[in-house]
Amino acid sequence: MTPAEFFYTPLERRALLMGLVSGSAAIVMYLSRTFLPLPHAISIGAYILFGPALVFAFIGLFPLYRRPEPTLAAYVATVTGILAGAINMMFAVVQLNNLHFLRPLIANAPTPELKAEWQHILRGVFTVQNGLNFTMDFFLDLSAFLWAFVMWRHPAFGKWVSILSVALVGPHFVMKFLTFPTPPAEAGMFDAGPLVGIWFTVMTVMATTHYLKTR
Numbered sequence: 001m002t003p004a005e006f007f008y009t010p011l012e013r014r015a016l017l018m019g020l021v022s023g024s025a026a027i028v029m030y031l032s033r034t035f036l037p038l039p040h041a042i043s044i045g046a047y048i049l050f051g052p053a054l055v056f057a058f059i060g061l062f063p064l065y066r067r068p069e070p071t072l073a074a075y076v077a078t079v080t081g082i083l084a085g086a087i088n089m090m091f092a093v094v095q096l097n098n099l100h101f102l103r104p105l106i107a108n109a110p111t112p113e114l115k116a117e118w119q120h121i122l123r124g125v126f127t128v129q130n131g132l133n134f135t136m137d138f139f140l141d142l143s144a145f146l147w148a149f150v151m152w153r154h155p156a157f158g159k160w161v162s163i164l165s166v167a168l169v170g171p172h173f174v175m176k177f178l179t180f181p182t183p184p185a186e187a188g189m190f191d192a193g194p195l196v197g198i199w200f201t202v203m204t205v206m207a208t209t210h211y212l213k214t215r
Helices: 010-035 040-065 072-107 110-150 159-179 193-213
Strands: none
Touching: 010 040, 010 193, 040 072, 040 110, 040 193, 072 110, 110 159, 110 193, 159 193
């Protein structure tokens, strides 16, 4: 029998379903762009829509994480997750627009000196997207830490999930600050972003299992 605290209203169940579908879509978009030779248009679409998928995922999963009773951590984790998704879309759009504008100028530069100047400008504008990427990662990692706090006593998750969350997300968070403003992968470390992806996948799978059990 479903515990009383996990009886959801029809609106909450629809929100949960939206969150699970959006979260699964975000995982598929991330993995497909990373490992598959997608057609250009599909790859660009996945790159841009990954952020909005995160936004809808965090909104939709809130009814689960607020159980068995609402906490400040659950509210703040949801807000910071939404911010991470929105900033991710900003990062993607800024990067794509910069490349769309500057790559043809670099490729068609009439002189080596002008080509070098355009390349220098491209490196300069990339600092903007690096800043957006850092900000997005900060809010996403903060959301993960807050979810870990929520899940410590959550009957559908438990302490081991909290510990796993911190173990997966912690290296990403620490390395980002240690090497700022240089990305960790460019500072002789490694890109721990996939560890955050594993955390998000684990959370989505566990939330999906819970959703199916409470139907």
